[in-house]
Amino acid sequence: MKKGTFAKLFSVTTAVALAGSLVLPLAPQTAHADRGVVDLWKAIKPLTTIASAMNTGAHPDDEHSAMLAYLSLGKGVDTSSIIANRGEGGQNEIGSELGNALGIIRTRELQEASKVTNVTLGILSEQIDDPVYDFGFSKSPDETLSKWGEEEVYERLIRKIRELRPDVVIPAFLNEPSTHGHHRAINVITVRAFEDAADPSVFPEHLAQGLSPWQVKKLYVPASAKDYDVRVPVGEYDEIYGASYLQLGEESRFMHKSQGMGRHYDEGPSYNYYKLEKSVVPENRGNTAKEKEPDFFEGIAYTFDDLAEEVKKAAGGGKLAAELSALQKDADRVIAAYPSFARVAEEVHAMLADVRKTKAAVEASGLERAVKQDVLHRLEVKENQLSKASAEALSLVAKVRPETGELVAGQTAKVTVTAYNGGQVKWSQVKLSLHVPEGWKARATGPTSVNGLGYNQTAKAEFEVTVPSNASLFQPYQEPLITADVAVTAFETASVTHVVPADAVAVLPGFALSVSPGATVLNTLKPEEPISVKVTVKNYNPGAANSAISLELPDGWSAEPKSVPVSFAAKGETKSAAFTVKPGSSVKPGQYKVTAVARGNGKESRQGAQVIRYPHIGTTYFVQPAEVAIQAFDLNVPEGLKVGYVSSGFDNIDQYLRQVGVDVVSLSAKDIESGDLSQYDSIVLGIRAYGFRPELIPSNARLLKYVEDGGNLVVQYHKPEDKWKPELAPYPITIGTPLIQWRVTDENSKVTMLAPEHPIFNTPNKITDEDWNHWIQDRSAYNPSKWAKEYVELIKNGDSGEKEFTGTFLTATYGKGTYTYSSLVWYREIPALVPGAIRLFVNMASLKQ
Template identity: 75%
Template structure:
């Protein structure tokens, strides 16, 4: 990031200006002329305190953003956020990605949000398909921990606490029945970890790795205004940032665009409340601060150390660091003066570290002091970079690599400050097994104002290099060390976008999931394989399909020639199942063979302005679900997509004639040409033409049409009167859903056409559903509706409004809160058979 040195402070004078700054692309970074002094303040404020805090949550966006902004940006506290999973099970409000692809998006959004509040982010989930995943809504912490693997989740949380050693820990949620089971699970293990992280008999293998037990000083839980220990003034206005901490927190929340997060808040007082749950220091019923009774400054730490045998010298060092920090702050915003004070403090931290190591203090005290000094050293490196207006970059020739490739990567350092730097060393960091060879000098005697030094490296990627993992640390980074005012600092640089090792040939199958109708087993399955060449230059590949035993594919293989990297070509295949094919799940895999190696993966490019570019590498497979399915000939469906599902694509694969309806179609088109019109999930909230045209939709039904409406939330502009007979959505929403995908379903009216034509629906059709049964079920509905099913989670009253259908005039109106948008892409046979029945009424 470039840094500017200015005389005026960054201001966000209105909430509108706050949002205006958010809609600008963040990758590549847009230069703001007034950000230099704000970045400088963000870097030096943490030097004033040795305190630390940790917030724990389950999903991206669970973080207490306003409180984190207050602690980190306002108080300078070393603040961390520990989030369990990646949000894979959620919905997507900016695109069609779901599952792991959505988890990648939400992770990147969380990373960008954390940069805004200047916090340290960690996830318990470590990789794609990790045990700690977002498996969908849960009502139970026990179910959550069972699915995650309680021992796995707990070990990782204890490890984070012992590594980061927070003084204060705050779980984001309470363990209450009205709360998401994932949220409750994080509360349960966080509360338990308060004591266990300090117990050497808990996960003793961590101690063998070098970690030491850590006793958190205080554990706080979220509270309300009528019963709290600490009130956090998140509405306080910070003149440096030109915003309140609520507004700064919301600036970070706007990064969670796939969840539609972020709100506008006016300036003015507001508070967040917390109650002290456990503490090893003497507490009061009302505290002024999270850190009452806890060492907060170097002076506090010095007093503690001075009281111990052999601690006088170290205590003196700590007092000196307090003076250093005060002088850094006093020098603000004079960049050169701040830099001088920062480097004086760097030298004093090095001295204090050496004195601690040589002291006769207890092992526990030494470990604590060395950790806090290590945190301060890292903060000082950042403060040095900012105060010297040093800009360091890693600039790859390409961010898309393949195994065995050689490429060029340049490391640069630019001095935008007014003071001269000495002994600048540029170092490129590469993974184990990679080779980085500099093509010129990596060491420079000096770097003056407005000058750049750089080194280009030849980087060799090994032939066995692993394919890109989106949750791993960046593969290529740089460290730029330099000296100023008698002390050396290091600036750590990472690339703007992901540098990824991708398949030499990325393969995409279309479709990537389909149904094989066992009533027509010899009906051919057309498969298109799109191949993108990621090799650096011209190359050839033989493209083929691996099919199940007894199946056939034509052609057997097709050669492709590529003239350059990035070129894309397609090959068409026809797959036929064995004549004896049985209902089951099958896989077809695409293979690109070249030079004795094979590529069997695809590389989905994920690119959004607010998160930059990343990739999802996954096997190049076509999933085929074989089962009996009757689909009426000539069935015409008009689909009104909200952008949150792709059911229309699957209906087309089944032989249904699907037209995606435009606003003009809905407002003035001939709706009578469609046998059925389907509204996608939450369509009223995201298709603005629907509500003004609702009377046309109801008239379509009255005249004999078949209208299918999928679930809505109340905030999707849903009103009971949008239906021909009122339907009211249940609130709070958390209580009106069925989360057990294996829960028993009873068909209340088994003779209804929806259960009989063209497919006979039996109890077997409710098996093998995924993630959920239903969401946002109705609480009230008109007596005109037929209640089609009853269903509920274990131990709870069953819902009977999940699936409602009514005659209206000559036609039929069906409202369903079953989660079709998850079941259909997952090729759940019963869900597909039932959905076909829904769109086939009156045929």
């Protein structure tokens, strides 16, 4: 068949319904049917090799996607991607979620990206608020490992290596000063793990868990075209996929939408380069001279024939070697049968029977323990791959469908498991089974097996699932709560397909609470001013329910009313209750907390359930306490201050300015292009606004005229790729590159005010050294490297041992007005209610000549 047929009829951008098994729980599937001959090829190609490779990185999107696509999709290598954290400390280009909610999004994106390249995924961060957390940019691997807990993250990496037993490991980054500290840290522990994963004295507790030491055979690191050992031809065009491996890799990167990843590449030669860092391959088998290696696996067993040669040399390995060589012939017959689904299915099932027979022979053999474990692991990987190949070749479409994915403790719900035969091979038997967590009950309400299932027929089993009354609430990083197995017998051999629901199945609070605001300021200059709190309640109970809503308050505080009854006629209804909270008469600066509580139906809830839903990742949830965080401090806000805010979509500073009494108007494109700007005391541009508000650059002259006529324009940080040009400012400002060298990552670094008498430090709030305390994550990002002499340098600040920046906070008069450019990370500090940041931002927005 010509490649054009494949390219036109089948999409490889859609995730595979039956993709490779994951170290992490299988992510909910966004594709409900197989994708024909392309996915059939994707499933059978791995049968041709027993080699394996692992790529390690720090964050979602660190994976070397083109190289992974080449190895997995092109060569069939058993390929894994191990990522340290979940990207919680980054920005969000598709919504307002930050922190843990962003980590949930990026995890789902990473899972979907891994499906595109058919890669096994593992993440070292295991739960919400895990120690292995993306705490923001770091310049140091030592700082990174200290914050993560070096022993903990290292143990998890060693465990992944011992579980997956890769022949080759490739860290995504080098340990060099120009690289993110998180990236450097992963390089450090990956390189160290090359020896330690094979040492039984390193984390000996793994032996009790059934994990034996494993010696990686080669470790490669990224290199350049000038100095490399292996050149990976990612630009090779694959006729079956109708794309190059570089393009296939980018299709996976497009899944990282919250980071704006993914690029379009033209066809043509392209290469990734890697250098051999460590190896245990004997010299007579590896690359002994200075010449380049043909691939990562030079000198490493790559096929069943190669494995047979190794086993033949071991005591008692002669007969087993013959069986392993027979598996190579089986794999060749599978490939030769392509693209006939029926013929491929027959050959796959024959090979599956042979693999199981060989496994039994290996287990019964007298091979030494290490050799036996190695062969058995490779055979188990092959058995799993064959089950997936069987599902594709038989055109099995398997689904598990709960009647609802939103459950509450004590609920009973129906779950249906189906297996559809879309192929020409008649199945002799189908068995459907359901799996639920320990303590749950799953009862079949009818038959769970069918004898004989032909083309266009469906087998179905229904189950009643009961959630225990003490069931834990949903954790987004745990394994799916409900899964199914579909066992299909054809050609006298059974294969098993594991299935998960299309979207997350979650145990949620019966009454899910959300509070508004989620965080607010208590101005201790006006302690008598009450705080309005709105509580919205969603009923997740299956039917009518009644509840009473109240607030838990700090000592000495009060709320009116004390309690609000709410009743629901059906699941999914929402009701609201409004409260007026009055602080204690002698409230002092500090942090306070107000918690919403719902009591009813014999239950009590203090949690909310944030629904996270995007087309490319489906639906999931973030269950968290329903709390209002309150920061009390002194704050002066000019009466009647009116600010026009131009959001880039990456921050919500405007809502916090409104909370403290600023009249904030969100400016539309029309407002910027033709509206009356003179009505605003200040106009504030959100971070990176020039890159994401296309009307800004054509309207920049209007903004500068606004300043010239007496306005106050505040511009927050930009990257060069945000279409920033020095001349956008009234006097040129150049952003420093490389960007890694122009930021301050220590939130506790000393700040010196260079112009302490400037109004920005005095009006309406007096700024002192105390105001630079308690900042979070970073001080500044993407600092300017050059600026015109007209600017006043307001502060100097830098990381320990480095030259301090003086261009972080610049202001200048321009005509009758004021222009301020700031690289301070306001978008993190203000939602975190950092008192000094809020006081200083109000001053900045209040500047007048």
